[in-house]
Amino acid sequence: STSPHIPYMKQCLSLAEKSPPRPTNFRVGAVLISRKDNDPTFTDDRILSTGYTMELAGNTHAEQCCFANYAAVHKVPDDQVGEVLPVEPGRKLVMYVTMEPCGKRLSGNAPCVQRITGTTEGGREGIHKVYFGVKEPGTFVGESEGCRMLTQAGIEWEHVGGLEKEILNVAFAGHENAEEEVRAALGKKETNIDDV
Numbered sequence: 001s002t003s004p005h006i007p008y009m010k011q012c013l014s015l016a017e018k019s020p021p022r023p024t025n026f027r028v029g030a031v032l033i034s035r036k037d038n039d040p041t042f043t044d045d046r047i048l049s050t051g052y053t054m055e056l057a058g059n060t061h062a063e064q065c066c067f068a069n070y071a072a073v074h075k076v077p078d079d080q081v082g083e084v085l086p087v088e089p090g091r092k093l094v095m096y097v098t099m100e101p102c103g104k105r106l107s108g109n110a111p112c113v114q115r116i117t118g119t120t121e122g123g124r125e126g127i128h129k130v131y132f133g134v135k136e137p138g139t140f141v142g143e144s145e146g147c148r149m150l151t152q153a154g155i156e157w158e159h160v161g162g163l164e165k166e167i168l169n170v171a172f173a174g175h176e177n178a179e180e181e182v183r184a185a186l187g188k189k190e191t192n193i194d195d196v
């Protein structure tokens with residue numbers, strides 16, 4: 001039986017496919033969920049928001065758009081999304097993303113890990129756990145820092161395996177030598193986190 005995370009990773013992949021291909025970033029999709037504790041088949045999940053790379057104007061990331069979409073619906077500025085995320089006893093917030101959230105961005109814009117940890121400010125629960133389909137390839141920032149930074153902030157993360165090839169093909173679609181980069185990323189140790 002496939003893991004219950006796979007359908008969500010496939011939903012993120014479908015979102016990523018909506019992203020306009022660019023050589024300067026990756027095409028990524030993200031889904032924000034409210035999940036009931038001790039609900040192993042996720043029957044009581046609530047999808048709060050979705051996002052994909054460059055869905056919103058400017059050089060925007062999937063996770064950034066996911067939060068911004070939620071903030072817009074709740075009529076607050078993006079940086080106040082933490083204040084309108086639901087806090088419900090017996091439920092937790094989790095995010096699915098096709099790629100490990102960025103810990104650094106070449107553009108210098110706020111990395112998504114910072115946006116995720118920002119939801120836990122002011123003693124709010126915020127995002128409890130992040131599920132991602134691949135580690136960030138080294139294309140732009142070399143060794144990725146996302147997972148390490150999430151751990152440092154006390155936010156759990158987990159690699160959901162099985163869709164790496166599909167996720168990377170979509171992520172790299174706008175790159176000059178996409179096929180080669182996908183092969184390299186698949187072959188590299190750090191992409192297959194399970195080998196670590």
Ligand SMILES: Nc1nc(=O)c(N)c(NC[C@H](O)[C@H](O)[C@H](O)COP(=O)(O)O)[nH]1
Pocket residue numbers: 024025026027028052053054059060061062063097099100101102104105106107108109112136140141
């Ligand atoms: N998790 C994730 N979601 C995204 O939507 C996206 N585009 C990236 N991409 C990570 C990559 O490291 C940055 O795209 C480059 O570092 C360029 O930085 P900008 O995007 O221009 O800020 N990563």
Ligand SMILES: [Zn+2]
Pocket residue numbers: 061062063101102111112113
């Ligand atoms: Zn990002």
